[in-house]
Amino acid sequence: MKSNKLxxxxxxxxxxxxxxxxxxxxxxxxxxxxAMTDKVKVGFVYLTNPGDxxxxxxxxxxxxxxxxxxxxxxxxSYVENVPEGPDATRxxxxxxxxxxxxxxxxxxxxxxxxxxxxxEFPDVKFEHITGYKRSTNMATGNIRFYEGRYVxxxxxxxxxxxxxxxxxxxxxxxxxxxxxxxxxxxxxxVNPNAEMSIIWVSSWYDPVKEADAAKVHIAEGADILAxxxxxxxxxxxxxxxxxxxxxxxxxxxxxxxxxxxxxxxxNWTPYYVGKIQQLMDGSWSTGEGPDHWAGNTWKGMADDYLxxxxxxxxxxxxxxxxxxxADKIKGGMNIFTGPLKDNEGNTVIGAxxxxxxxxxxxxxxxxxxxxxKIPG
Amino acid sequence: xxxxxxxxxxxxxxxxxAALGELITERSGVLNLGVEGMMLMGAVSAFAAAMLTGxxxxxxxxxxxxxxxxxxxxxxxxxxxxxxxxxxxxxxxxFGTGLSGLVGAPLVGKAIEGLPQLPIPILADIPVxxxxxxxxxxxxxxxxxxxxxxxxxxxxxxxxxxxxxVGDNHDSAHALGYPVLFVRLIAVLFGGMMAGFGGAYLPLxxxxxxxxxxxxxxxxxxxxxxxxxxxxxxxxxxxxxxFGGITIMQLAGQARGWTTPSQILAMLPYIxxxxxxxxxxxxxEFALANSPACLxxxxxxxx
Numbered sequence: 087m088k089s090n091k092l093x094x095x096x097x098x099x100x101x102x103x104x105x106x107x108x109x110x111x112x113x114x115x116x117x118x119x120x121a122m123t124d125k126v127k128v129g130f131v132y133l134t135n136p137g138d139x140x141x142x143x144x145x146x147x148x149x150x151x152x153x154x155x156x157x158x159x160x161x162x163s164y165v166e167n168v169p170e171g172p173d174a175t176r177x178x179x180x181x182x183x184x185x186x187x188x189x190x191x192x193x194x195x196x197x198x199x200x201x202x203x204x205x206e207f208p209d210v211k212f213e214h215i216t217g218y219k220r221s222t223n224m225a226t227g228n229i230r231f232y233e234g235r236y237v238x239x240x241x242x243x244x245x246x247x248x249x250x251x252x253x254x255x256x257x258x259x260x261x262x263x264x265x266x267x268x269x270x271x272x273x274x275x276v277n278p279n280a281e282m283s284i285i286w287v288s289s290w291y292d293p294v295k296e297a298d299a300a301k302v303h304i305a306e307g308a309d310i311l312a313x314x315x316x317x318x319x320x321x322x323x324x325x326x327x328x329x330x331x332x333x334x335x336x337x338x339x340x341x342x343x344x345x346x347x348x349x350x351x352x353n354w355t356p357y358y359v360g361k362i363q364q365l366m367d368g369s370w371s372t373g374e375g376p377d378h379w380a381g382n383t384w385k386g387m388a389d390d391y392l393x394x395x396x397x398x399x400x401x402x403x404x405x406x407x408x409x410x411x412a413d414k415i416k417g418g419m420n421i422f423t424g425p426l427k428d429n430e431g432n433t434v435i436g437a438x439x440x441x442x443x444x445x446x447x448x449x450x451x452x453x454x455x456x457x458x459k460i461p462g
Numbered sequence: 463x464x465x466x467x468x469x470x471x472x473x474x475x476x477x478x479x480a481a482l483g484e485l486i487t488e489r490s491g492v493l494n495l496g497v498e499g500m501m502l503m504g505a506v507s508a509f510a511a512a513m514l515t516g517x518x519x520x521x522x523x524x525x526x527x528x529x530x531x532x533x534x535x536x537x538x539x540x541x542x543x544x545x546x547x548x549x550x551x552x553x554x555x556x557f558g559t560g561l562s563g564l565v566g567a568p569l570v571g572k573a574i575e576g577l578p579q580l581p582i583p584i585l586a587d588i589p590v591x592x593x594x595x596x597x598x599x600x601x602x603x604x605x606x607x608x609x610x611x612x613x614x615x616x617x618x619x620x621x622x623x624x625x626x627x628v629g630d631n632h633d634s635a636h637a638l639g640y641p642v643l644f645v646r647l648i649a650v651l652f653g654g655m656m657a658g659f660g661g662a663y664l665p666l667x668x669x670x671x672x673x674x675x676x677x678x679x680x681x682x683x684x685x686x687x688x689x690x691x692x693x694x695x696x697x698x699x700x701x702x703x704x705f706g707g708i709t710i711m712q713l714a715g716q717a718r719g720w721t722t723p724s725q726i727l728a729m730l731p732y733i734x735x736x737x738x739x740x741x742x743x744x745x746x747e748f749a750l751a752n753s754p755a756c757l758x759x760x761x762x763x764x765x
Contacts, residue, residue, distance in 0.1 A: 135567060137571035284717075293669040294673070298710065299717075323669075459721050
């Protein structure tokens with residue numbers, strides 16, 4: 087019928103007009119960007135948005151400090167809420183095309199997308215956070231998060247009355263296993279009877295699941311909770327139930343004033359500033375060899391990459407012991423010093439041995455004190 | 463153990479709301495696949511309203527309204543323009559998921575005061591049962607009341623009969639003079655409102671936060687539950703409890719150190735839903751007994 091055809095053509099026309107408007111708008115934007123000054127452009131890819139008060143928030147804080155530190159010499163930009171996978175490849179590629187000279191991809195799952203785009207843009211430097219693949223123009227950056235977990239274990243071991251710790255973990259990747267084992271090492275150091283129970287929620291940020299897992303842990307008798315996920319849900323559940331827990335990635339005291347014992351806060355600023363400075367000086371390099379091990383930055387409490395928030399809601403002697411442990415780590419102590427057994431009774435770190443970085447990446451066991459087996 | 467049962471009961475509430483709403487919608491002959499999107503719209507609206515007004519009860523109302531509004535969009539297409547119900551429903555799910563993510567982006571990381579518990583005066587003091595059944599928030603009580611109400615509505619009221627007629631044979635119902643499209647509109651709006659309530663329960667009670675996609679597939683489970691329950695309200699209630707129960711038990715299993723890989727345990731709730739559905743459908747007559755004969759079929763006036 088005539089009027090149906092007219093409607094169809096108007097619809098098609100509208101779609102075409104909108105498409106043209108969007109495309110030309112984008113072009114103009116990019117031309118304007120290229121015409122700007124010789125600032126060093128730095129790009130960031132975020133997994134969630136800075137409002138998560140955790141992982142991404144810490145990156146955003148550091149990015150703003152980079153802006154403040156370098157002032158006019160640097161121009162930073164970021165893309166948030168980028169899912170791990172093909173979407174990430176597209177976003178990283180766009181950042182490279184927009185003229186960014188160094189790009190930080192802030193999640194483990196961005197590893198292969200970053201490697202792919204790094205091959206396509208040999209003149210751009212890529213820094214992948216928490217990964218293990220490198221190339222001539224792709225480096226990795228990491229924080230020794232597990233050091234904070236050792237201190238958590240010490241505090242938990244002294245404060246637990248039920249000798250049961252509830253741990254909420256995300257995915258069975260090396261970083262998370264290191265965290266679990268570091269916690270166990272600290273825990274058993276002060277309390278040989280305490281045990282850790284692990285629930286895997288298969289997500290970095292899922293408040294409903296984290297709250298459920300926390301409730302189940304509490305129902306099963308845990309009186310101290312820890313998490314390797316990003317939302318404050320666990321702590322809030324802990325606060326309601328009258329138990330204690332540790333915050334993750336940023337200070338979560340505002341969400342759980344009575345429940346948070348302390349939080350490990352990630353401080354990415356020295357890493358970002360250092361790498362950007364290296365780029366500007368021309369000294370950025372990942373070294374030789376197929377592994378490009380020289381391109382791996384992995385620092386911890388000794389370099390203030392990991393900062394612990396003040397110890398609260400605990401007796402003075404526990405706080406003192408925690409501070410002692412923290413000071414020892416800052417002074418260079420390796421928390422994985424043998425003899426250490428896994429939870430099946432085998433000695434995995436011999437007496438007098440200390441685990442090196444390779445051993446940390448190859449951790450495929452739970453230390454004594456952890457219930458169950460690593461999934462998959 | 464008591465704590466675990468409590469957690470199971472609470473986890474089941476969103477499913478009960480969403481599935482009951484979808485039950486009414488499907489009984490009137492409309493297949494609404496947009497439940498997940500409507501739940502998310504309900505969740506984000508409830509959270510935003512509770513955050514802005516400081517009153518969680520207003521959050522409930524906002525959640526229901528958002529679900530109903532999203533369902534209204536669905537109704538415009540499916541009832542007004544006679545579009546394919548499956549395609550439109552899927553489109554609404556994607557729409558609801560995306561829009562809630564967009565609206566909710568500035569809300570990530572914020573927290574609200576959830577719904578308070580309302581213990582029923584004398585009954586709450588009964589030894590074991592009291593704590594489990596009579597110390598919940600208002601929405602949990604409402605969920606159970608709705609199951610009874612909807613069962614009564616469908617079986618004993620004239621309006622329920624009319625709605626079932628519209629769902630079973632819309633041409634005959636139309637010939638008898640019943641307003642088929644209007645009945646379906648009411649059913650769709652009700653379904654959307656209930657989905658909105660179900661979604662609202664997540665940030666108002668389960669965890670006082672907003673996260674993109676926080677329903678995590680509960681809308682789809684609700685859809686499956688309606689079929690699993692042969693479109694009968696009390697069976698929907700039982701089904702929701704079973705699904706919620708398995709979800710929590712797999713977490714408890716992990717906490718107790720079961721050696722089954724956690725990925726497999728996480729699959730259990732969904733697999734069991736599929737298994738039950740397959741078992742139920744193997745007897746065609748039993749499966750068709752309560753299903754609305756005109757489910758998903760487009761109604762043309764004066765065909």
